[in-house]
Amino acid sequence: MAKKKFVVGCFDDEEVLFPAVSKVRTAGYKIHDVYTPFAVHGLDHALGLRETSLHTAGFIYGITGTTTALSCISWIFTKDWPLNIGGKPHFALPAWIPITFELTVLFAAVGMVLTFCYISQLAPFVKKHHFHARATDDLFVMVIECTDTTNAEDLKAFLASNGAVETDIQIAEEGWWLGRYDKEEMRFENKQIVAA
Amino acid sequence: MHLKYESQLREPLVYGDKNYHQVTEDIVRPIEAKPTKLWYVGFYIAVCLLMFGVYSIYRDVTYGIGQWNLNKTVGWGWDITNFVWWVGIGHAGTLISAILLLFRQGWRTGVNRAAEAMTIFAVMCAGQFPIWHMGRVWMAFFVLPYPNTRGPLWVNFNSPLLWDVFAISTYFTVSLLFWYSGLLPDFATVRDRAFTKLRKRLYGVAAFGWTGSTKHWQRHESLSLVLAGLSTPLVLSVHTIVSFDFATSVIPGWHTTIFPPYFVAGAIFSGFAMVQTLMLMIRKIFSMEDYITVGHIEAMNKVIVLTGSIVGVAYLTELFMGWYSQNKYEGYTFWYSRANLFSPYGWSYWGMMACNVLSPQIFWFRKMRRNLFVTFFMSIIVNIGMWFERFVIIVTSLYRDYLPSSWSVYYSPTIWEIGFYAGTFGLFFTCFFLFAKYFPVIAIAEIKYVLKTTGEGYKDKMGHLEHVPVEVFTHSGHGHTTVENDAASHG
Numbered sequence: 001m002a003k004k005k006f007v008v009g010c011f012d013d014e015e016v017l018f019p020a021v022s023k024v025r026t027a028g029y030k031i032h033d034v035y036t037p038f039a040v041h042g043l044d045h046a047l048g049l050r051e052t053s054l055h056t057a058g059f060i061y062g063i064t065g066t067t068t069a070l071s072c073i074s075w076i077f078t079k080d081w082p083l084n085i086g087g088k089p090h091f092a093l094p095a096w097i098p099i100t101f102e103l104t105v106l107f108a109a110v111g112m113v114l115t116f117c118y119i120s121q122l123a124p125f126v127k128k129h130h131f132h133a134r135a136t137d138d139l140f141v142m143v144i145e146c147t148d149t150t151n152a153e154d155l156k157a158f159l160a161s162n163g164a165v166e167t168d169i170q171i172a173e174e175g176w177w178l179g180r181y182d183k184e185e186m187r188f189e190n191k192q193i194v195a196a
Numbered sequence: 197m198h199l200k201y202e203s204q205l206r207e208p209l210v211y212g213d214k215n216y217h218q219v220t221e222d223i224v225r226p227i228e229a230k231p232t233k234l235w236y237v238g239f240y241i242a243v244c245l246l247m248f249g250v251y252s253i254y255r256d257v258t259y260g261i262g263q264w265n266l267n268k269t270v271g272w273g274w275d276i277t278n279f280v281w282w283v284g285i286g287h288a289g290t291l292i293s294a295i296l297l298l299f300r301q302g303w304r305t306g307v308n309r310a311a312e313a314m315t316i317f318a319v320m321c322a323g324q325f326p327i328w329h330m331g332r333v334w335m336a337f338f339v340l341p342y343p344n345t346r347g348p349l350w351v352n353f354n355s356p357l358l359w360d361v362f363a364i365s366t367y368f369t370v371s372l373l374f375w376y377s378g379l380l381p382d383f384a385t386v387r388d389r390a391f392t393k394l395r396k397r398l399y400g401v402a403a404f405g406w407t408g409s410t411k412h413w414q415r416h417e418s419l420s421l422v423l424a425g426l427s428t429p430l431v432l433s434v435h436t437i438v439s440f441d442f443a444t445s446v447i448p449g450w451h452t453t454i455f456p457p458y459f460v461a462g463a464i465f466s467g468f469a470m471v472q473t474l475m476l477m478i479r480k481i482f483s484m485e486d487y488i489t490v491g492h493i494e495a496m497n498k499v500i501v502l503t504g505s506i507v508g509v510a511y512l513t514e515l516f517m518g519w520y521s522q523n524k525y526e527g528y529t530f531w532y533s534r535a536n537l538f539s540p541y542g543w544s545y546w547g548m549m550a551c552n553v554l555s556p557q558i559f560w561f562r563k564m565r566r567n568l569f570v571t572f573f574m575s576i577i578v579n580i581g582m583w584f585e586r587f588v589i590i591v592t593s594l595y596r597d598y599l600p601s602s603w604s605v606y607y608s609p610t611i612w613e614i615g616f617y618a619g620t621f622g623l624f625f626t627c628f629f630l631f632a633k634y635f636p637v638i639a640i641a642e643i644k645y646v647l648k649t650t651g652e653g654y655k656d657k658m659g660h661l662e663h664v665p666v667e668v669f670t671h672s673g674h675g676h677t678t679v680e681n682d683a684a685s686h687g
Contacts (some may be wrong), residue, residue, distance in 0.1 A: 109427075135388075
């Protein structure tokens with residue numbers, strides 16, 4: 001995969017981040033992504049991301065579960081092997097509601113989680129480039145992709161003037177690959193651990 | 197300004213003047229430190245109990261379940277009692293994480309992770325009972341509907357016992373997915389501050405390569421919300437279906453229409469009691485007093501007094517119907533086998549009444565709800581009471597059937613039934629101790645999300661907003677303009 005150049009600006013407060021995002025976008029820079037330690041509501045809109053359609057996928061998985069349950073049970077109990085249970089009707093719909101419901105939920109939940117992992121490229125042994133180790137701790141890391149016309153130093157200064165506490169230029173592959181996290185630089189090697 | 201505002205009247209959910217990094221430090225500390233002596237002692241006891249359980253199960257498989265003291269009328273005894281008890285306990289976690297998420301109850305963030313873990317372990321324990329009760333456990337896959345060479349002989353889709361198979365396995369799967377998807381960002385936090393290569397590698401695998409990308413968070417939020425929406429009816433359905441195991445039969449004492457709501461209320465009641473027991477322990481052992489506050493404990497005690505009273509009304513309704521139906525078998529079961537203290541099992545009924553209905557009423561008093569010792573004691577009492585409830589429902593309905601000649605001599609468990617039960621405690625606590633040591637016991641990312649609205653240090657700073665007119669908030673739109681500026685411009 002081709003390596004690209006990124007300018008990284010770290011913010012320590014979402015209140016500073018939001019105005020910075022809009023200024024960077026107004027200035028015409030392309031924000032690659034913002035990595036945050038928790039779900040910052042409204043940031044997706046501020047970045048101009050479209051709504052996710054994951055819930056629509058969930059609905060489709062759900063009705064797949066419903067139809068699977070109903071069609072399987074009715075085929076089994078009316079065509080394949082009709083059991084006489086106390087002389088009751090073979091097509092005993094009320095008695096099938098619990099299983100139909102459970103399968104609806106099961107299909108929707110499993111399908112959504114798998115879809116989520118697939119589209120977000122999340123899986124065990126997947127390794128990604130991390131622009132900053134503290135992006136999962138307390139920093140909001142804005143990553144801007146450099147084009148041919150971008151002056152990286154100017155951009156760094158621009159980010160700093162908009163409240164970035166730390167700026168950096170990184171060359172990275174933006175995709176994902178299989179790899180091991182223990183192979184990379186140990187940022188916390190000298191950390192003192194106090195026994196509780 | 198944070199995007200949300202919470203009234204000053206509400207108690208802070210996070211005590212102390214903390215920033216995001218301190219939250220990480222506080223919650224990850226137990227994972228990075230050596231386990232304490234208390235942890236080793238607890239873990240050792242749990243593993244011993246588990247071994248006792250494993251040996252009991254080994255005997256069950258070798259000699260058959262004839263080694264249990266079941267007899268002609270009491271065909272279901274401790275085994276099914278323990279099953280229902282554990283499944284009930286397994287209801288609080290998903291209730292906290294799903295229903296309280298939909299109701300936007302901010303206090304769930306402090307307790308949801310551990311409560312969900314508890315749910316998963318409790319359902320694992322519950323599952324043991326029907327599985328080993330099968331006797332020939334290597335045939336367990338016969339409960340699944342799959343095309344086979346025996347006809348194909350399908351399972352009976354009209355049977356509540358099969359509904360149970362689907363309900364419990366769906367519940368386990370969905371709870372596990374919900375729990376693990378919430379864990380991904382927190383595992384990434386642990387991974388990114390790992391100080392040994394092994395930790396980095398293991399937590400790296402566990403975190404699935406999570407980066408914290410905005411798009412991922414957006415999908416993650418959508419996923420959590422939809423899973424919560426799916427889990428909400430699921431929680432209610434699971435114990436409803438467990439109650440159908442009894443309610444669809446024609447045994448006096450079981451054949452009642454109030455069973456589903458009565459079982460669900462009881463399940464939430466016992467589940468919250470177990471959450472209290474564990475939370476008070478976690479809070480103490482890992483010094484999480486700032487995150488699992490007395491306010492959290494009080495909120496859960498309110499749920500306990502509500503559901504305990506619902507259960508109490510159900511007990512009284514059953515007694516009333518036992519008389520009002522004028523059915524002599526119903527009357528015999530409810531008024532002789534249960535409510536008569538001097539009948540063979542009267543003690544269990546009144547034990548249940550005392551533990552489940554009378555004693556939780558002390559939680560009407562705020563002082564008691566906020567007293568940690570009383571809460572801990574009551575959480576144990578409630579679970580004893582809920583065990584009695586299942587025992588009462590099962591044994592007192594069965595031990596005297598329609599044919600007096602088969603009325604059983606007194607049913608009491610053998611050491612292997614007790615051993616099996618003790619073994620599930622071992623399984624539960626072994627899992628829970630491992631969880632408490634290696635997993636973030638509090639949802640780090642979720643605490644960070646609510647920190648600036650509900651943290652003690654931040655609430656003080658927002659005091660001036662009490663005097664800002666509501667229109668300022670409603671008209672500020674999506675512009676992410678700071679509320680201070682708006683307030684200033686409005687004079």
